[in-house]
Amino acid sequence: MKVTYNWLKDFVDITLKPEALADKLTMAGLEVKAIDAFDDDFVFEIEITSNRPDWLSVIGIAREIAAITGKKLKIAKTRRTMDEGRRTKDDGRWTVTIEDKAACPFYSARIIRDVKVEPSPTWMVKRLQAIGLRPVNNIVDITNYVLFTTGQPLHAFDVDKINSHHVTASPRHQRKIIVRRARNTEEIITIDGVIRRLTPEILVIADEKNPIAIAGIMGGEETEVHGSTRNILLESAYFSPLVTRGASRLLGISSDSSYRFERSVDKASVVENSDYAAKLIITHAGGELGELYKAGSPKTQKKIITFNVSSVKRLLGQEIALSKVKSIFKALEFKVAASGKNVLKIEVPAFRQDVTSEIDVIEEVCRIAGYDTIPLSIPAIKLSALQEDLLLTIQEKIRETLMGVGAHEVITYSLVSEESLRKARVSLASVIRLQNPLSMEQEVLRPTLLWGLLTSLRCNVESGSRKCSFFEIGDCFNQGVEFRALGLIADGRELLEVKGIVELLLEKLGLCGVEFFNSMNASYKEGQTAGIRIGDKEIGTIGRVKEEILADCKIDLANIIAAELNLENLKPFVNFQKIYGGLPIYPSVTRDISLVINEGIVYQKIVGAIDALSLENLEHIRYKGLYRSEEIGKGKKSLTLSLEFRSPERTLTDAEVNAYLEEIIRKLSLELQAVIR
DSSP: OEEEHHHHHTTBOOOSOHHHHHHHHHHTTOEEEEEEEETTEEEEEEEOOTTOGGGSSHHHHHHHHHHHHTOOBOOOOOOOOOOGGGSOOOOSOEEEEESOTTTOSEEEEEEEESOOOOOOOHHHHHHHHHTTOOOOOHHHHHHHHHHHHHSOOEEEEEGGGTTGGGTTTOTTOOEEEEEEEOOTTOEEEBTTSOEEEOOTTSEEEEOSSSEEEETTTEEBSTTOOOTTOOOEEEEEEEOOHHHHHHHHHHHTOOOHHHHHHHHOOOGGGHHHHHHHHHHHHHHHHOOEEEEEEEEEOOOOOOEEEEEETHHHHHHHSSOOOHHHHHHHHHHTTOEEEEOSTTEEEEEEOTTOTTOOSHHHHHHHHHHHHOGGGSOOOOOOOOGGGGOOOHHHHHHHHHHHHHHHTTOEEOOOOSEEOHHHHHHTTOOOTTOEEOSSOSSGGGSEEOSOSHHHHHHHHHHHHHTTOOSOEEEEEEEEEETTEEEEEEEEEEESOOHHHHHHHHHHHHHHTTOOSEEEEEOOOTTEEEEEEEEEEETTEEEEEEEEEOHHHHHHTTOOOSOEEEEEEEHHHHGGGOOOOOOOOOOOSSOOEEEEEEEEEETTOOHHHHHHHHHTTOOTTEEEEEEEEEEOOTTTOTTEEEEEEEEEEOOSSSOOOHHHHHHHHHHHHHHHHHHHOOEEO
16 A cells, blocks of 8 residues: 555644654554655555555545544545535436345445546646556546545446447436346456456446446446546445455456455445545536435444453553543544443444454554553463473474484375375275365375375485485374374384384383384384384384385385374373482493394394393393394394493492393293394
């Protein structure tokens, strides 16, 4: 929205310099993006928010300036009163009909006869040029001038070209203006010379035969005002924002008029602004004021809000005097009446469609009083407010841990295709399908994070990246269930290495009694997958992704490990309480052992067997490596463990540690047929 400094001064006495005024407006919510000099004037370019259509006018901005600066708003009564002797009698030759009152609740058409179309006065040309408009002629320029002054779009038709096919037939024929939906076969040439094909979604202004304008957007070339025009019909109306926006998008047209109708104009001022334009036309183009034809109703529902002034202090932290509050609202043209001690009844003017509740009223007080006047203070915080949601804390701990081991967080779509789930070998039995999906790629809610992670991995592999690790924290869905999940995928890491990362994460979350167990999962290779549980509660899975899934996903790699955790299931077992002890006084002793075991024996079973010995000085069991070869034998594998021993009372001797090792080896040999390599 562009407006000039001198144009604003027509409606409010401004003593501030342009730069100071720009600062004031910006602090009140009208962001002044630029100030440019133009002859002896200054042009303000102001960013207008979509909820304030009243600011799309010089008067609307002047009203804000008056309230901010304490000056009086100077809006002269524009309604032109004419005695009946000077009005042309209504001879019944015109009617206005609205066929769709939801799309056009009110329409007015004013006749002005014997005008003289010529160039506009210099002062008007200068103002229009300052805001980037090209002057056309005095009639068209006045409609544009009134649009920017009041915010009400207007359109002038050449009267003699409306219903022109009936003029020669009978001078007494009743001529019609019809506001209706367009028909499928209709076309109109708009004033920009383009043929527009119309559809029933588009509202038009028509005579008895053809459309003569696209309602609220652009007039037709056939009824355009030219130098030969002598009689005009001045349109001023209210068109539905939704209908106007829909037509504008369908036709690919945007105009200053449609921009305002899309955001809603002040219906109560439609006729008053038509009067203002008529007064300017008679002043600068001569002519005789004729009949005013109306259809529909310009009435708006009155909005009265009860406002307790003490709420200002409660919300803003400062007290504003009752007299100050009253003066703010009067300056903004709200009607104010007392309704008890410190309670006001505020009647909201029709042009303020954004004010609907007490909090909106408080915002007005804050804006005009000045955000910079609100004192800085530290809010009072109760200790209970510091208790964060446990799930959020879990997610932050996950991010901290996984980023610490080199994984990158990704965010993928919650909507996926059924085909992608088939490729990931995910059952479709309990998925939630959309009734009206936007595309085939977004037809179901994801029951797993696996496909999104595979897609992210593929994109990085295609770009040349290798040994990538990604994780995602997001919602998954099954019939009747929505749950928060963690997905992890890694390229270039062994299964046990990723399992170690998962174990580290679970340790950071304070989980105890975690068990990895043999399980089957359609997405992972048989024998290289495990379920994760605590007691009888399953909390996740881990495994090597099947090669056929990687092929379907177009990932040219063979060793991809993935894991998923159900954060809702593990949440009850999370414990962030820490028990701190002193640093060890005595050194630890570490021994590595390499075991040759059957392929089907899992790492968890080995650890479980060692733990069952309850060796008091065994502090840690760590995985070191896995090895397979023909020398070891088919169906066999070599697993290397690192065992750390420490006594809190003394330094352990080699003999003591060797005794522990012998006991461990004996146990593993008897129970798991393990052989030392």
